[in-house]
Amino acid sequence: MxxxxxxxxxxxxxxxxxxxxxLVAACGTDPSDGTAGDRPPAAAPATGAGPNLGPDQNRIRAEKVPAIAAEVPAAVAADGALTVGFSADGAPPLAFPATDDTTLIGVETDIAQLVADVLGLRLDARTSSWENLFLAAKSGKYEAVLNNVTVTEERKDVYDFATYRVDxxxxxxxxxxxxxxxxxxxxxxxxxxxxxxxxxxxxxxxxxxxxxxxxxxxxxxxxxxxxxxxxxxxxxxxxxxxxxxxxxxxxxxxxxxxxxxxxxxxxGAGPDLQGLIAAMTKKGNGLVKPINEALNTVIANGRYLEVLKRWGLANEAVPKSQINPPGLPRQAA
Structure with missing residues (x-):
């Protein structure tokens, strides 16, 4: 031995x-459930090589789908915006500051933009600490969070999920x-x-x-x-x-x-389960279904894959978005 x-x-x-x-390292501790998550650590600033890192992103956009937009809860649609939370500690290629140190860019913000477009809403991007993303989603302050969040069984007790990448x-x-x-x-x-x-x-x-x-x-x-x-x-x-x-x-x-x-x-879930990254919303607030349908719309029309390719993550594409699929197992007490 x-x-x-x-x-x-x-x-x-x-x-x-x-x-x-x-860049981003994954899987820090989520205070809401004690399980591993995907917290990005502090990292050196990006340099400008490779993908466009400037504030003028010319993002890939999608068209509004009235039938899906009509499903958005009235409380969310009232101000004409979808408020989405991202980590203030983010780094490439997920969600991170552009070269102006202000504009938020990355694969997560691009996917959030596609979802907002299909729902007929303006994307209102907000940032907070990793811990506060969960608290803000739970309270409804953020209507959704797209920040490399892995689906877990504990989190499903408190949040709803619509998947959009493999972990x-x-x-x-x-x-x-x-x-x-x-x-x-x-x-x-x-x-x-x-x-x-x-x-x-x-x-x-x-x-x-x-x-x-x-x-x-x-x-x-x-x-x-x-x-x-x-x-x-x-x-x-x-x-x-x-x-x-x-x-x-x-x-x-x-x-x-x-x-x-x-x-x-x-x-990321180990040998017996494919981990999944998902948009996270407050459980039962009625928003997960239209987000799921918006994601499946852009998956079907190819805009979703364009975004993943733009950031070098085509190998993390999912064939369809799922609502609350099996997540990482519960942690032993």
Whole structure:
């Protein structure tokens, strides 16, 4: 039996990454239910390489569908706007400030715009802390939240969900790495790997490591960094051989910076369930059905896929939006 893997907690590197885009790490703690969610950490500002990061987005738009717009609750439609919450801590490619530090852009805001268009409403984008997104949705202050929120069974007690992306994790390795693929526990045996503390992916990684040790394989050396920029430095220097994190973060970094590649993807819900990202509304407020129908409209007419391709996330497309599908299992008390 091998010894328990050494889990080194590494302090942030005291250097700046040139031309580094700030990105998103997933799955922080949601105070509303105690389960893992998708909180984006503080990150370095985006640089302007790759996708358009300016305030003039020329967003992909959709047409109003009167039959769906008529289903919007009167209390929501009264002011002619759909108030949608996004995290103030967001980073590319989800929801983050443009180069003017004011305009909110990203795949989440683009999808919210499509939904508002179909509903015949103006998009009123608001930002708050990750924790307050849940409180604001619960109170009705925000009529919807589109912020990389994963469907969980606990959250379904309090909120309604209309899905619009798969919750995908990815393994990032240097472009020249000899590692061909990482898809199963044996693939990480003996590797130096990094993952975010307190995340869904950490739970998966630790479970893989336990399986390896039980099978007599070498344990992984797991290192923790406070910022994604420090992860990239560790990959470049060889201090780690692979990073396990949210697919959007990794896909965006590869698009704007290069130098690395994806060695494998994995469901954010683990081996037995495909995790799903969804628009979140206050439970029973009548808004989830028109949002679901709006999403299915733009999925069918192709605007949805245009948005995902624009931000490099076509591999997270869903064939249709579902209302309150099975979510991540309840956490043991």
């Amino acid at each position: 091998h010894a328990t893997a050494r889990r080194a907690r590494v302090l942030p590197a005291l250097v700046l990454l040139p031309a580094l885009a700030g 995908q994790l990815a393994w990032q390795v240097p472009e020249t790495s000899p590692i061909k693929s990482i898809t199963k526990p044996a693939d990480i045996a003996g590797l130096r790997v990094s993952v975010g503390a307190g995340t869904n992916q950490e739970k998966i990684l630790l479970d893989w490591d336990r399986q390896n040790r039980a099978a007599g394989r070498k344990p992984a050396e797991i290192q923790y960094y406070q910022k994604y920029g420090d992860v990239l430095l560790a990959l470049k220097s060889g201090r780690i051989q692979a990073y396990f994190g949210p697919n959007p973060t990794i896909a965006y970094n590869i698009a704007v910076s290069g130098g690395s590649r994806v060695a494998g993807t994995y469901s």
